[in-house]
Every structure is written in C-alpha cells, then in structure tokens.
Amino acid sequence: MKANFNKSQIGAGIFTIPEISELLGIKQSKVRRYLSNFLDERVGKKLFEQTYSWKEGTSKAVNFLGLIELYTLFQLQDFGISTQKILKARETIAKDTNLPYPFASSTILTDGRNILYQIEDATINANVKRQTILIDLLKEFFKKIEFNDDKVATRFYPSGKKSCIVIDPHHQFGQPVIKGTNFTANAIWSLYESGEHLSAIKILYSLSEKQINDVIGFVRKAA
DSSP, X not given: OOOOOSSOOTTTOOEEHXXXXXXXXXXXXXXXXXXXXXXXXXXXXXXXXXXXXXXXXXXXXXXXXXXXXXXXXXXXXXXXXXXXXXXXXXXXXXXXHOOSOGGGBTTEXXXXXXXXXXXXXXXXXXXXTTOBOOOOOBOGGGTTEEEOTTSBEEEEOTTOTTSSEEXXXXXXXXXXXXXXXXXXXXXXHHHHHTTOOHHHHHHHHTOOHHHHHHHHHHHHHHO
16 A cells, blocks of 8 residues: 655644644654654655655644654553564554554554554454454553544544643644634633733633633643
C-alpha cells in the first residue's frame, strides 16, 4: 500500500513541533528527534517510502493522527517499555496491518511490559514473536482519546475528558477549542489575560464558568 499522509489536508489538522511539545508536555528536542528518527525514517520511509511530516514555515508539521502516534509512543515509554521495544513493535504492527497509523488505533494495548494489538478476535504480542496471548489488558493511555467505529482516533482531550478542551482536526485546523464551539482556547485566554472579567467573557461568548476555567487551567498547564 502506498499511503499519502505527509500532506497538509483540510480536516486532518496541522501540528508543528512547538505545538506538539506544548500539547504533550514533551521537550521540543525530544519531539523533533522522535519525529525525524522514528516516524519519518524508521517507519515512514522504510515501510511507505515517504515521511510523516512536512514543512510548515520553518518547522516540521504532522497531521492529527501523527500527533496521536507521538502521544502513544511517549505514553508507552511512561509505562516503562523501552524505546527499542516500542520501535520493533511499531514496525511489526505496521507490517502486519499495513496501516500507516496503527499507534492511533484503539487496538493497541499494553500490560506494562509488552505492546499488544488486536486483529479480529486475536490479541497479538508484538514483542514475543507475535504469539496470541490471554492477558488482562490496560488501556490507561487511551483515556484522553476518542475513537470512531473503525477504532481510529478522532479527538484528543489534552487535559482529560472531564475538561471541555478538545483537539478535533475538523475544527480550527486541530487547534485546541472549547468542545461544541469553534472558540479556540488561545482566543478566550487572550481575553482573560488582557484583564477582561469572567462575567463579560461568559456573556460575550455564551460560555459557562466551567468552560472558561477549563481554558485557564489548560493554558496555564501548557505554559
């Protein structure tokens, strides 16, 4: 399969390295390194003969699914899985499924030691010769992601699903917005930071106090 995923497309989202760094709380140098060495070289060029990123001004950029791939990668690291295991598993899964974004799928699981994925009713261990195994699976790092019926990531909640801040590639090119609106978090924060009273912002944009507080909490945490 020849995937076409390194182009800026409407509804796919555009995320530069500084934006990815801010959204995921990962240093820009690490994001740049993993995007170049992992997604572009180790996976994109090797399996699909193209890169995941493209030039956006002076920085590289990826689409929404590329953002989720990086999020999943860093979450797997947080689970204590070694980078080498992650890279080998990602390569195995991409070959088996022939999908350019398997790490943006809800079929990717972990038990804290191994990376697993599902094909039909089978659970495959990507780190142990792809043997089918039975195990109590954890899905902790998917708590911030919303999937469609095809098990592909469609929305990302950087502060968790209890917050109204959501990243949806179909709204504002994937910039963080208040769920159910087209108001970006940065636009509301700018009003608040300039000294506008909460009551005035609520009336002007028909927002609740919780929505505004979610914006404030999200921007302050990302700063």
